[in-house]
Amino acid sequence: MSTAEHLILSEMLAQEPQWVSGTALAKQLGISRVAVWQQMEKLREAGFKFEARRALGYRIAERPAGPHAALIETQLKIRPRGFSLLVLDETDSTNDEAVRQLAAGRSAPFAVIARRQTRGRGRFGRVWHSEANGNLYVSVAFRPQVAPAQMSTFTLWMGLNLCELLVNFTRLTPGLKWPNDILFDGRKAGGMLTEARVDADQIRDLVFGLGLNVNSPAGGWPNDLARRAVSLAEVAGAPLDFNRLAAALLGRTLLAYAKFGDGSYTKTFADLWHRFDVLRGKSITLIEAGRRHHGAVTGLDDEGALLLRDAQGRTHRFRAGEVSLEKAR
Ligand code: BTN
Numbered sequence: 001m002s003t004a005e006h007l008i009l010s011e012m013l014a015q016e017p018q019w020v021s022g023t024a025l026a027k028q029l030g031i032s033r034v035a036v037w038q039q040m041e042k043l044r045e046a047g048f049k050f051e052a053r054r055a056l057g058y059r060i061a062e063r064p065a066g067p068h069a070a071l072i073e074t075q076l077k078i079r080p081r082g083f084s085l086l087v088l089d090e091t092d093s094t095n096d097e098a099v100r101q102l103a104a105g106r107s108a109p110f111a112v113i114a115r116r117q118t119r120g121r122g123r124f125g126r127v128w129h130s131e132a133n134g135n136l137y138v139s140v141a142f143r144p145q146v147a148p149a150q151m152s153t154f155t156l157w158m159g160l161n162l163c164e165l166l167v168n169f170t171r172l173t174p175g176l177k178w179p180n181d182i183l184f185d186g187r188k189a190g191g192m193l194t195e196a197r198v199d200a201d202q203i204r205d206l207v208f209g210l211g212l213n214v215n216s217p218a219g220g221w222p223n224d225l226a227r228r229a230v231s232l233a234e235v236a237g238a239p240l241d242f243n244r245l246a247a248a249l250l251g252r253t254l255l256a257y258a259k260f261g262d263g264s265y266t267k268t269f270a271d272l273w274h275r276f277d278v279l280r281g282k283s284i285t286l287i288e289a290g291r292r293h294h295g296a297v298t299g300l301d302d303e304g305a306l307l308l309r310d311a312q313g314r315t316h317r318f319r320a321g322e323v324s325l326e327k328a329r
Pocket of ligand 1: 092093094095096117119120121122123124126128136137138139180181190191192193209210211212
């Protein structure tokens, strides 16, 4: 996107819902009115609709429904030095694209968002359904330079931040299911996949991937997901402003990362955990390395491992695994 296009968009967003005069825009940018009109055509091609009135100028009538780089950037409230955003129409996996960008020397932090993924991945190499259906596929890359053990609670911390952001943004209350699921009433609206590359015993780089079901319609899921997945729009009963949400989410992710890095996250972690954890006290089955473990969840340890009390009263800790809730008998 050209600087002129960017500036026109910023000005129109800042003035919303007021009209912005084409003459004033042209003067401000030092370009002709025809050039302003040409830039607005480009914005139209990207999915914007404008109202135009001879005496008043222009105003935004409709925003693009899918990811739009400038729309996200202009609404991003936090921007660490050197941060950049890449918005793609399609990629295999935003996590893989982030790794390629890291390998090519792109400076971190940066984010990759795609409208659709052809090989979206979840945990345990599962497929993450990634059609161009109004959902968010994003990866944020960092170069933390710490020992892997220091990142053990990172994904949980990010999940808690996402939950709090979603409450503020949508007035809906999600839950976090250890270790990486965002749920509404037991149905999955989001999943996180953090992948790190380690050199000797230091993390070289880290990619935090998030798939969030934002605006996909009810009934739009393949059969195997229909009963387990849900979108924010379904829960809220109306579609959300995708790019505003994406900007808020990115801002929160960058802030949460900073708090993790300087250690200040420890002040709020426990409170957020108690607020959003959906497993506490629940009887669950946890599958780890092909073995099933049954028990009641008693909490988390300092490293983010799940604590499970078995029928004999012994406590076991799990650093990874797949949890399912046992049905009440
Ligand atoms: C899970 O619940 O198993 C994690 C799902 C993570 C999906 C996201 S979508 C964006 C990023 N790119 C991927 O290929 N995976 C993550």
